[in-house]
Amino acid sequence: MSDDRLDRAFMALADPVRRAMIARLSRGPATVNELAEPFAISVQAVSKHVQVLETAGLVTRSRDAQRRPVHLAPAALEELTGWIDGYRIAHEQQFRRLDALLQTQKEKES
Amino acid sequence: MSDDRLDRAFMALADPVRRAMIARLSRGPATVNELAEPFAISVQAVSKHVQVLETAGLVTRSRDAQRRPVHLAPAALEELTGWIDGYRIAHEQQFRRLDALLQTQKEKES
DNA sequence: GTTTTTATCAACGACATGGTTGAATAGTAG
DNA sequence: CTACTATTCAACCATGTCGTTGATAAAAAC
Numbered sequence: 001m002s003d004d005r006l007d008r009a010f011m012a013l014a015d016p017v018r019r020a021m022i023a024r025l026s027r028g029p030a031t032v033n034e035l036a037e038p039f040a041i042s043v044q045a046v047s048k049h050v051q052v053l054e055t056a057g058l059v060t061r062s063r064d065a066q067r068r069p070v071h072l073a074p075a076a077l078e079e080l081t082g083w084i085d086g087y088r089i090a091h092e093q094q095f096r097r098l099d100a101l102l103q104t105q106k107e108k109e110s
Numbered sequence: 111m112s113d114d115r116l117d118r119a120f121m122a123l124a125d126p127v128r129r130a131m132i133a134r135l136s137r138g139p140a141t142v143n144e145l146a147e148p149f150a151i152s153v154q155a156v157s158k159h160v161q162v163l164e165t166a167g168l169v170t171r172s173r174d175a176q177r178r179p180v181h182l183a184p185a186a187l188e189e190l191t192g193w194i195d196g197y198r199i200a201h202e203q204q205f206r207r208l209d210a211l212l213q214t215q216k217e218k219e220s
Numbered sequence: 221g222t223t224t225t226t227a228t229c230a231a232c233g234a235c236a237t238g239g240t241t242g243a244a245t246a247g248t249a250g
Numbered sequence: 251c252t253a254c255t256a257t258t259c260a261a262c263c264a265t266g267t268c269g270t271t272g273a274t275a276a277a278a279a280c
Contacts, residue, residue, distance in 0.1 A: 003126045003129075006123075006124075006126075006129065007124055007125065007126060008124075010120050010121075010123040010124035011120070011121070011124035011237095013116075013120040013194075014116075014117055014118075014120035014121035014124055015117065015237090015238085016113045016116075016117060017238090019113075019116065019193075022197055023197055025201070026197035026198070026200040026201040026204065027200065027201075027204055028204055028208075031256075031257090032256070032257060032258095033255090033256065033257085041238090041239070041240090042239075042240070042241085043256085043257075043258095044239090044240080044241085044257085044258075044259090045238070045239055045240080047256095047257060047258060047259095048237095048238075048239085048258095049238090051258090052237095065246095065247060065248065065255095065256090066246060066247040066248065066255060066256045066257075067247095067255090067256060067257085068256080068257070068258095072197075072201050074198045074201050074202060077194050077195075077197070077198040078198060080191075080194055081190075081191040081194050081195055081198070083129075084123075084187050084190055084191050085187075085191055087132055087133055087136035087182075087187070088136070088184045088187040088188060088191070090136040090137065091135070091136040091137075091182050091184050092184060094136065094137055094138055098138075121267095125267090125268085127268095141226075141227090142226070142227060142228095143225090143226065143227085151268090151269070151270090152269075152270070152271085153226085153227075153228095154227085154228075154229090154269090154270080154271085155268070155269055155270080157226095157227060157228060157229095158228095158267095158268075158269090159268090160227095161228090162267095175225095175226085175276095175277060175278065176225065176226045176227075176276060176277040176278070177225090177226065177227085177277095178226080178227070178228095
C-alpha cells in the first residue's frame with residue numbers, strides 16, 4: 001500500500017462522522033441519504049464524506065436506479081490493521097530481545 | 111477509547127513523516143534529533159510531530175539529561191487495530207449471514 | 221560563567237478540511 | 251413532457267495542519 005493511500009485511509013478514519021459511517025456500513029450497504037439520516041449535517045456534506053472514504057479505498061459504490069449504494073471494502077481495513085500490527089509486533093519482539101539481554105548481563109554479574 | 115482520542119490517533123497516522131517515526135520507534139526509543147535525522151525538515155517541525163504523536167497517546171517520553179527520548183506506546187496501536195477489526199469482522203459475519211440467506215432461498219425455489 | 225547541545229515556544233504563510241447554500245445532473249414516476 | 255428523488259458540482263468561509271524562521275529554556279561541557 002502506497003504512502004499516499006495510507007495517508008488518505010488514516011485521514012478518512014480521523015473523523016467521527018466517517019467512522020460512524022464505517023460502523024453503519026459494517027451492517028450492510030447504504031445510500032447517501034440513509035447515511036445522512038443520523039447526522040445534523042447537509043446531504044452534500046455527507047456526499048463529500050462518502051467521496052473521501054471512496055478515494056481512500058475504504059468503500060466502493062454500485063448503482064441502483066438513481067441511488068448509488070455505498071459498500072464497505074474490508075480488504076482496505078485489513079491492510080490498515082496489517083500496517084499497524086507490523087510495527088506493534090516488531091516493537092514487542094524488540095522489547096523481548098532487550099529483556100533477554102538484560103537478563104544475561106545480570107547473570108554474568110553474579 | 112473516546113471519539114476524540116480516535117480522531118487524534120488516526121490523524122497522527124495520516125502523515126508519512128509520523129508513520130516513519132512510528133516505524134523507527136518500533137526498533138527502540140529515539141530522541142527528537144535522532145528522529146529528525148532522516149528527514150529534510152527542521153528540528154522544530156519534528157518536535158511538533160512528536161507532540162502530535164504524544165497527544166494522540168501513540169508515544170510516551172522520558173528524560174535523559176537534556177534529551178527527551180520518545181518511546182512507542184504499543185497499547186494505543188492495539189486499540190486502533192481493535193477498533194478497525196471490530197467493524198471488519200462484523201461486516202464479514204453480516205456477509206456470511208446474507209450468503210446463507212440467499213442459499214436457503216435458492217433451495218426453496220427449486 | 222560562557223558556550224554548546226537539545227528541545228520548545230511564538231508568529232507567520234501556504235494549503236487542506238469540513239461545513240454551508242445554490243445550481244445542475246441523472247434517473248423514476250405520473 | 252413534467253415533476254420528483256437522489257446525488258453531485260461549484261463557490262465560499264472558518265478553522266486546522268505543516269512547514270518556516272527567530273527567540274527562549276534547560277541541562278552539560280568546557
